[in-house]
Amino acid sequence: MKLINYLKEKSSKIVHFKPVNKHLLILKICLIVFLLSLATFYLWNNISKNKIQQNNNLISSNIQNTINKLLELKDNDIIKIRFTHENIYNNQIIKEEKVLTLEVARSPEKRTKGLMFRKYLNNIDGMIFIFDEKKIQNFWMKNTFIPLDIIFLDDDLTIINIYENTLVNNDKIIYSSTKPCRFVIELKAGSIKNLYINNKTKFHI
Numbered sequence: 001m002k003l004i005n006y007l008k009e010k011s012s013k014i015v016h017f018k019p020v021n022k023h024l025l026i027l028k029i030c031l032i033v034f035l036l037s038l039a040t041f042y043l044w045n046n047i048s049k050n051k052i053q054q055n056n057n058l059i060s061s062n063i064q065n066t067i068n069k070l071l072e073l074k075d076n077d078i079i080k081i082r083f084t085h086e087n088i089y090n091n092q093i094i095k096e097e098k099v100l101t102l103e104v105a106r107s108p109e110k111r112t113k114g115l116m117f118r119k120y121l122n123n124i125d126g127m128i129f130i131f132d133e134k135k136i137q138n139f140w141m142k143n144t145f146i147p148l149d150i151i152f153l154d155d156d157l158t159i160i161n162i163y164e165n166t167l168v169n170n171d172k173i174i175y176s177s178t179k180p181c182r183f184v185i186e187l188k189a190g191s192i193k194n195l196y197i198n199n200k201t202k203f204h205i
Helices: 004-013 023-070 109-111
Strands: 078-089 090-105 126-135 138-140 148-153 157-165 172-178 180-186
Touching: 004 126, 023 126, 090 109, 090 180
Parallel strands: 090 126
Antiparallel strands: 078 090, 126 180, 138 172, 148 157, 148 180
8 A cells, every 4th residue: 555655746847748749849940040051141241342342442452553643653754564465375374465565645645645646666566544533534536647556545454445546636536535534545556456465354563
């Protein structure tokens, strides 16, 4: 009798757990996984944004340095502008650096005169025009006796647009940039074709 009473007393103290709702458990696990995924995405998104911002700041800094270096030049200075030409040889891409030797036109007077009245380009490939203000630039060939190629450049020295083999001594045709710019290069006609310069060409100093 004592044994029976003892067992009844012990059995009354046993904890009875409620049966687990499997669907609710799965839902909770899915919610936790979703929240963890969302937190991970948010973290990596912020890291990516910071890296992009850092890269943009570096690019902006490099562009500004290029602008400052060019704006420091004076009339008749000689500057070398470099670019990389890619050629395919034996099914391999061969990169070759090219150099343009350019005379600087910095003042309004020098920019207005440009390459007028010249019959030859002695020891230079052409002229670079450097403007203080970034705007639509317009060129004509009045009193210019050498046919030219014209390259309009953005601040990062990528090409905006190109004109080839301009008409000499012509004041009727205006050659304009398709968007605001402050750097323009004039080369002897045929240079763009011979040097394989195109809209993907990137110049640097």
